[in-house]
Amino acid sequence: MSQLALIFDLDGVIIHSTPVHNQAWEEYLRPFGIPPDQVQTRMHGLRNDDIVRGFFGGDLSAEEVHAHGSAKEALFRSMMAGQIHRHIVPGVTEFLARHERRAMGLASNAERPNIDFVLDGAGIRSYFTAVVDGHQAARPKPYPDIYLKTADLLGVAPEDCVIFEDSLAGVEAAAGCGARVVGLRTTLEALPGVDLMISDFEDSRLEPWLGQLQLRG
Numbered sequence: 001m002s003q004l005a006l007i008f009d010l011d012g013v014i015i016h017s018t019p020v021h022n023q024a025w026e027e028y029l030r031p032f033g034i035p036p037d038q039v040q041t042r043m044h045g046l047r048n049d050d051i052v053r054g055f056f057g058g059d060l061s062a063e064e065v066h067a068h069g070s071a072k073e074a075l076f077r078s079m080m081a082g083q084i085h086r087h088i089v090p091g092v093t094e095f096l097a098r099h100e101r102r103a104m105g106l107a108s109n110a111e112r113p114n115i116d117f118v119l120d121g122a123g124i125r126s127y128f129t130a131v132v133d134g135h136q137a138a139r140p141k142p143y144p145d146i147y148l149k150t151a152d153l154l155g156v157a158p159e160d161c162v163i164f165e166d167s168l169a170g171v172e173a174a175a176g177c178g179a180r181v182v183g184l185r186t187t188l189e190a191l192p193g194v195d196l197m198i199s200d201f202e203d204s205r206l207e208p209w210l211g212q213l214q215l216r217g
Contacts (some may be wrong), residue, residue: 004214005156006099007147007179008128010108012166012186015118016087017080024076028068029055040187046169047109047140048073073111084121089186091201096127107150107163109134109141130154142169144177151177162210165191180213182206 011017018040025043026036034055043051048069053060056068080087096104104127108115112133119125130153137146144158151158163174166184171191174181183194191197196209 003102003160004210005103005105005151005154005161007105007107007150007154007161007163007174009163009165009167009170010106010110010115010118012089013164013184014089014092014106014124015084015122016089016186017076017118018187020080020083020087021076024072024079025051025055028072028075032056047134048111050140069111070113073114077114077117080117084118088122089184089200091203093122093124095201095206096124100127103154103156104128105130105132105150105154107132107146109146111135140169141167142172142176144173147174147177147179151179162213165194167191 008014011021021043022039025039029036036055042054046054049065052065052068052072056064060068106115106119106128110133112135115131115133119128119131125131130150132146132150132153134140134146137143137149139145147161147163148158151161154161158177158179161177161179162182163179164182164184165171165174166187168188168191171181171183171193175193181194183191183197185197185199196205198206
């Protein structure tokens with residue numbers, strides 16, 4: 001294995017945003033009379049167009065899907081405004097700084113305005129050589145397309161990547177491209193199929209594990 005590249009999901013990995021997304025969906029759906037039953041299960045790890053169709057039905061036009069998704073994400077950003085640093089996953093900023101010499105990418109099903117909002121708001125954009133959103137991949141997670149594209153942009157083989165994920169769909173996508181996978185317990189207590197499970201980036205097992213992985217290469 002050559003020098004390891006690191007690839008990060010956004011929601012639940014860089015920022016602990018799930019509770020705010022839940023709240024935003026509940027608030028957005030209320031005027032339409034749509035009960036937000038199991039909202040977290042119905043949105044976690046999925047691309048926005050799939051989430052919208054899940055709530056509003058599959059007969060929406062592409063324009064209607066885009067309008068609902070954009071409006072909900074604008075609501076999310078307004079709710080998160082001024083709170084980004086409070087929701088950053090513990091230790092991630094320091095971790096990025098320690099590994100800034102590595103090739104690092106971000107690959108998320110999130111809408112590009114949300115990605116830009118977090119990267120710029122947290123002041124961490126400069127760490128990422130490649131940033132890929134869900135609409136830049138032919139198929140969303142759980143398909144591996146987004147991670148294959150990010151590895152390609154970083155100029156590394158997928159098997160030389162460590163991917164950080166917090167969702168079942170994301171883990172499936174990461175494992176499907178042949179990468180090593182680190183799961184974060186920010187949203188789910190268990191993520192079958194990961195190579196290492198951590199609470200956050202302050203977990204004392206993470207750096208030794210990465211070091212051993214590099215040595216084995």
